[in-house]
Amino acid sequence: MTNELDWFFLIVTFIIGTVIGSFLNVVIYRLPREKSVVTPPSACGSCETELKWNDLIPLISYILLKGRCRYCEESFSIRYPLIELLNGLSYLLIYLAFGPTITAVAYMFLLSVLIAVVYIDLDFMIIPDKLMLTAFIAGIPLTLLQSLHTFTTGLIGALVGGGILLLIAILSKGGMGGGDIKLAAVLGLYLGWPQILLILFLSFFIGAIAGIAIVLRKGKTMKEAIPFGPYLALAAVIVIFWGPQLLNLYKSFYW
Incomplete structure (x- = not known):
């Protein structure tokens, strides 16, 4: 039971990390341009179509869409999933090193x-x-x-x-x-x-x-x-x- 709980917390930690990593992409793009990181909602940089929830699932959406916009098929930067992955792995390593503290x-x-x-x-x-x-x-x-x-x-x-x-x-x-x-x-x-x-x-x-x-x-x-x-x-x-x-x-x- 203990091992199952450990795996559960590790998976949850990684998922939370990737979700926050997705928000970091917004921060990295908007903050230096002095734009709000809250509004407007995320949109395609090429066709400016507002992205729906299923376009914004960390890592998974990029893989399923093959790195392209669903609406105009313009390529997304590989940086976006990499930042999501990096943040998820960072959270995972921190949890392994310091536990639930x-x-x-x-x-x-x-x-x-x-x-x-x-x-x-x-x-x-x-x-x-x-x-x-x-x-x-x-x-x-x-x-x-x-x-x-x-x-x-x-x-x-x-x-x-x-x-x-x-x-x-x-x-x-x-x-x-x-x-x-x-x-x-x-x-x-x-x-x-x-x-x-x-x-x-x-x-x-x-x-x-x-x-x-x-x-x-x-x-x-x-x-x-x-x-x-x-x-x-x-x-x-x-x-x-x-x-x-x-x-x-x-x-x-x-x-």
Whole structure:
């Protein structure tokens, strides 16, 4: 009976993740264009026909329609089902790692935000203030419900994460975007202190390697703007799953 319940919760978690992933597609498309994510209802980008419920079943509709609009037969981007799948798998991995806890709920919400951040930042080189404000406001009860200690270390993490990147932005005279500063504060709130320091270290390390690779491959210069949000997001995911192990590894070397 226990195994059957485990499978049931895993399946439900994945389905919820894909449904929210479908909403993320709306957020990623509309938010940077300053459109409402609630109205109007989803429609085909080509023929503008309003999509019905059976056109919007996560993953399944894309497969059954063979990736095309039912009404004009124009192809849909493969990005849509990939984001649904990515969010569903993210929720599944979080559930497997943290179980049915408020911590898991907080991390699921954060990962959905990070998926939106990555795609929007790559497409538009911005991280919308509305997205960061929503994430921060939601993070207050999500951390407080875990424990007072989690909430306190989260507030410290927010101040440290946002403060460090703000200082870098000031010293570099605009070398760090305002969206990155707010994202660091959000990550600090959810993951706390000292994990935010690990996130910043990993993001700079990953960003440096990726930046060099981009320069060598595409011939860009180091002065050209490269979105930093995806590196912060990747570092946060690493810390969510392996943060304690990495911190213990660091302590074993230097303490």
